[in-house]
Amino acid sequence: MSQTFNPPAQHIAIIMDGNGRWAAARNLPRSAGHKEGAKAVRRVIEAAPALGIKFLTLYAFSTENWSRPKEEINTLMDLLEKTLDEYQKSAQKQNLRIWVSGEREPLPPQILEKIDRLVQSTAHYDGLTLNLALNYGSQQEITHAVNALIAQGKNHITPQDISAHLFQPQLPAPELIIRTSGEQRLSNFLLWQAAYSEFYFTPVLWPDFNEEELKKAVLEYQHRQRRFGGI
Numbered sequence: 001m002s003q004t005f006n007p008p009a010q011h012i013a014i015i016m017d018g019n020g021r022w023a024a025a026r027n028l029p030r031s032a033g034h035k036e037g038a039k040a041v042r043r044v045i046e047a048a049p050a051l052g053i054k055f056l057t058l059y060a061f062s063t064e065n066w067s068r069p070k071e072e073i074n075t076l077m078d079l080l081e082k083t084l085d086e087y088q089k090s091a092q093k094q095n096l097r098i099w100v101s102g103e104r105e106p107l108p109p110q111i112l113e114k115i116d117r118l119v120q121s122t123a124h125y126d127g128l129t130l131n132l133a134l135n136y137g138s139q140q141e142i143t144h145a146v147n148a149l150i151a152q153g154k155n156h157i158t159p160q161d162i163s164a165h166l167f168q169p170q171l172p173a174p175e176l177i178i179r180t181s182g183e184q185r186l187s188n189f190l191l192w193q194a195a196y197s198e199f200y201f202t203p204v205l206w207p208d209f210n211e212e213e214l215k216k217a218v219l220e221y222q223h224r225q226r227r228f229g230g231i
């Protein structure tokens with residue numbers, strides 16, 4: 001029997017996990033793991049277009065991450081700010097369009113300003129779309145959609161209505177969701193959009209993730225059988 005392969009995934013979403021463990025294994029502070037994690041983000045963004053990836057969603061900060069120690073939150077916000085500055089400079093050359101999924105409150109105003117500027121100034125680029133899940137929680141996203149529909153006076157809603165009111169309604173559902181560091185759960189990430197996603201779990205810690213690891217995930221996805229409830 002001949003085997004058919006899936007075309008490359010257009011939208012890949014990644015739960016970037018293991019920064020803390022990467023640092024602990026080297027007796028370094030957790031902040032060093034996050035800094036190295038930001039380098040892995042760069043590598044993946046650079047490698048994605050050649051692999052046929054059009055949309056990349058990265059779980060950069062969850063609504064639950066606010067419960068981390070203040071110092072670690074500050075490190076993550078600093079890194080994020082630096083990263084936004086970097087993309088502001090490099091997006092044109094990389095033809096990178098930036099979208100953000102998440103709630104604005106309680107992100108600091110200087111981050112919100114940078115996000116707004118970046119989203120606006122990259123809106124017309126048509127290479128890779130990088131969707132940063134920032135202050136993101138999927139239950140909150142679905143609840144937000146339902147509340148928007150209630151506010152419109154709807155008393156009967158369809159799955160299509162909910163999809164149309166997610167943070168980024170134009171974003172196709174991810175064909176593939178990757179989680180690094182050996183953990184195997186969704187952690188409030190894309191619960192609605194993951195209905196038919198393939199999952200790829202790797203023990204590689206996020207700071208060690210690179211083009212080779214991304215290629216492995218893409219190839220494995222291409223060999224998966226997707227049936228969408230059919231046979």
Ligand code: FPP
Pocket residue numbers: 016017018019020021022034035037038041058059060061065079080083132181206
């Ligand atoms: C999980 O590792 C990672 C995060 C909570 C944040 C992800 C952030 C980055 C990859 C760096 C910056 C990103 C951008 C887009 C600038 P963990 O701290 O939970 O690791 P652990 O489970 O080993 O403790």
